[in-house]
Amino acid sequence: xxxxxxxxxxxxxxxxxxxxxxxxxxxxxxxxxxxxxxxxxxxxxxxxxxxxxxxxxxxxxxxxxxxxxxxxxxxxxxxxxxxxxxxxxxxxxxxxxxxxxxxxxxxxxxxxxxx
Amino acid sequence: xxxxxxxxxxxxxxxxxxxxxxxxxxxxxxxxxxxxxxxxxxxxxxxxxxxxxxxxxxxxxxxxxxxxxxxxxxxxxxxxxxxxxxxxxxxxxxxxxxxxxxxxxxxxxxxxxxxxxx
Numbered sequence: 001x002x003x004x005x006x007x008x009x010x011x012x013x014x015x016x017x018x019x020x021x022x023x024x025x026x027x028x029x030x031x032x033x034x035x036x037x038x039x040x041x042x043x044x045x046x047x048x049x050x051x052x053x054x055x056x057x058x059x060x061x062x063x064x065x066x067x068x069x070x071x072x073x074x075x076x077x078x079x080x081x082x083x084x085x086x087x088x089x090x091x092x093x094x095x096x097x098x099x100x101x102x103x104x105x106x107x108x109x110x111x112x113x114x115x
Numbered sequence: 116x117x118x119x120x121x122x123x124x125x126x127x128x129x130x131x132x133x134x135x136x137x138x139x140x141x142x143x144x145x146x147x148x149x150x151x152x153x154x155x156x157x158x159x160x161x162x163x164x165x166x167x168x169x170x171x172x173x174x175x176x177x178x179x180x181x182x183x184x185x186x187x188x189x190x191x192x193x194x195x196x197x198x199x200x201x202x203x204x205x206x207x208x209x210x211x212x213x214x215x216x217x218x219x220x221x222x223x224x225x226x227x228x229x230x231x232x233x
Contacts, residue, residue: 034222043121043208043224044159089159091222102149103210103222105159 003027004092006106014114019077021109023090026071030092034103035064035075038087047088048075077111085113117143119211121225128199128232136194136228138209144189145211150182153206153227162207165192199232206230 005024013019023033031052036044050057050064050073057064063076077084087110091103118141128134138148147166151159163179165171165186173179181203183195192211196203209225 036224041124041206041227041229043119043210043226045224046222102161102164104161105151107158 002107003030004090004104004106006088006090006109008109009107010110010112012112012114013080015082016079019075019080019084019111019113021075021077021088021090021111023073023075023106024071025073025092027092027094027104028071029094030104032093033064033066033073034091034093035062036089036091037084038089038108040087044089080111080113082113082115085111087111117211117223119145119209119223119225121209121228123228124226125229126231128230130200130232131198133195133197134199134230136196136207136209136230138192138194138211138225140190140211140223143211145192146189147212148186148192149210149212150184150192150194151208151210153208159208162194196230199230201232204230204232 003026034049035047037047038044048059048062048064050066055066066073087108089108090106093103120139120141122137149164150162152162153159161174162177163171163173163184165184167186167189171184186192206227206229208227
């Protein structure tokens with residue numbers, strides 16, 4: 001039962017353009033969402049997060065949008081740079097389980113920035 | 116920022132032997148640590164959650180007798196793969212959560228361990 005889904009396994013974007021990565025979830029108890037960037041043979045690196053009380057959070061080139069009614073979130077990277085090429089995972093957690101809180105990861109999207 | 120150190124980064128072992136992987140939070144205390152496993156081109160699958168001083172909570176389908184987790188202090192958790200077999204070959208990643216529950220820092224990941232069982 002994949003509660004967090006990233007339906008695009010890969011995405012190619014021209015350098016300088018906007019990269020949009022999408023994520024859908026099914027568990028309505030999720031109330032905190034995170035995006036991670038991962039290179040091969042390395043651990044994930046935290047990028048940005050958003051609480052369910054917000055619909056947008058911005059940090060530099062990264063913006064995350066949350067649509068609770070659609071159970072959908074997206075990560076926008078603009079402008080895209082070659083160093084952004086990596087696998088991006090979205091993850092979700094539920095504060096109701098704080099103390100036993102854990103992350104549920106999506107399947108990942110491989111982003112390739114074309115110079 | 117919060118740093119989690121994981122060692123070794125890679126290990127090759129013979130089938131039937133045991134391997135220990137260490138995960139340390141370097142500049143914060145981690146009441147909870149998580150162990151993940153990632154197969155090639157797949158997502159990170161949570162194996163178990165360990166709380167300092169208590170027994171780990173394993174996810175469904177994860178053999179607790181095979182994957183021994185010890186969280187003896189607020190800065191160290193270990194995962195021991197016992198009697199390893201080739202199917203245990205994978206990429207193992209730990210994650211630590213800070214005491215204060217600052218969520219972005221609470222999910223700081225180690226650099227991972229590539230285990231190959233021959």
